[in-house]
Amino acid sequence: MERQSLRALETGADRDVVESALFEIKRVIAGQDEMLERVFVCLLAGGHLLIEGVPGLAKTLTIKTVADVHAWLEKGGTQPSVFVDAGSVWGLKRPSLIDIPGTCNPVDTSGGAEQIVLNPGQNADDCPATNFNFVPGFKEFYFGDSPKPRLSIGFGVNWVSPFGPLRIDIAKALLKQKGDDTKLFSFNVGTQF
Numbered sequence: 001m002e003r004q005s006l007r008a009l010e011t012g013a014d015r016d017v018v019e020s021a022l023f024e025i026k027r028v029i030a031g032q033d034e035m036l037e038r039v040f041v042c043l044l045a046g047g048h049l050l051i052e053g054v055p056g057l058a059k060t061l062t063i064k065t066v067a068d069v070h071a072w073l074e075k076g077g078t079q080p081s082v083f084v085d086a087g088s089v090w091g092l093k094r095p096s097l098i099d100i101p102g103t104c105n106p107v108d109t110s111g112g113a114e115q116i117v118l119n120p121g122q123n124a125d126d127c128p129a130t131n132f133n134f135v136p137g138f139k140e141f142y143f144g145d146s147p148k149p150r151l152s153i154g155f156g157v158n159w160v161s162p163f164g165p166l167r168i169d170i171a172k173a174l175l176k177q178k179g180d181d182t183k184l185f186s187f188n189v190g191t192q193f
Contacts, residue, residue, distance in 0.1 A: 017160070018040075018044070020160050021040075021069045021160075022036065022037070022040050024069065024160070025040070025062075025065050025066060025069055028061065028065045029058050029061060029062050029065060032057070032058060032062065035051070035062070036062065039051070039062060039066055040066070043066060043070060051063070078157050078158065078159045079157065079158040079159075080155070080156070080157045080158075081155065081156050081157070081158070082153075082154075082155045083153070083154055083155070083156070083171075084151070084152070084153050085151070085152045085153075085154075085171070086149060086150065086151050086152075087149070087150050088146070088147050088148065088149050088150060089144060089145070089146060089147075089150075090145055090146065090147040091145070092144045092145045094142055094144075094145065095142065097139075097140040097141070097142060098138070098139075098140050099120050099137075099139045099140070100117060100118065100137035100138055100139075101118045101119075101120060101121070101122055101123060101136075101137045102118050102122075102123070102124060102127075102134055102135055102136050102137040103115055103116065103117050103118065103134075103135045103137060104116040104118065104126075104127035104128065104132040104133070104134055104135075105132065105133050105134075105135055106131060106132055107131045107132065107133060108131060111131075113131065113132075116128075116132070118137065141179070143177065143178050143179025143180075144179070146177045146178075146179075148175075148177050149175055150173070150175055150176055150177060150180065151173070151174045151175040152171045152172060152173045152174060152175075152182075153171065153172060153174060154169055154170055154171025154172060155169070155170060155171075156168055156169035156170070156171075163189070164189060164190070165189070165190055166187070166188070166189055167186075167187070167188040167189075167190070168185075168186075168187050168188075169185070169186045169187075170184060170185055171183070171184065171186075172184065
């Protein structure tokens with residue numbers, strides 16, 4: 001970072017971003033809090049740093065992680081992305097499906113009458129003529145086993161906000177199959193991307 005970047009830390013929001021970045025570095029490098037804080041101060045001050053130590057103290061991992069976080073800070077804490085997603089679904093076990101043409105519901109249940117579930121092939125004419133109302137049923141369909149391709153494109157952004165990491169995506173399904181549940185917009189709040 002340039003020395004101008006250090007002046008930007010005068011606001012509370014910028015300090016929160018820096019503290020969040022340091023927290024993320026400490027999640028990767030465990031047990032080296034003092035060294036990591038010194039590395040981060042050097043980074044913010046635009047200075048040079050020499051890290052010495054015996055093998056196995058995560059010196060290389062520290063530099064790589066700090067470089068990744070430095071790039072992230074230069075982007076203002078956001079990580080945009082563009083994606084193309086292709087896939088297919090096959091080999092699923094077919095579930096047992098329900099086909100209920102309708103039910104005959106009693107108008108008055110005080111006389112002990114119960115609901116009558118009609119079997120496939122029956123219709124409203126099969127309900128008793130008096131004291132029952134016909135209610136249309138439903139038929140389940142299975143669309144899960146389709147090797148036909150699906151394709152979508154979209155863009156998104158990751159942002160480490162003061163409330164935690166946020167991910168916002170907008171995508172358009174170019175190829176979809178009957179039964180697919182597509183979404184244009186998704187919003188996720190979580191601890192990782």
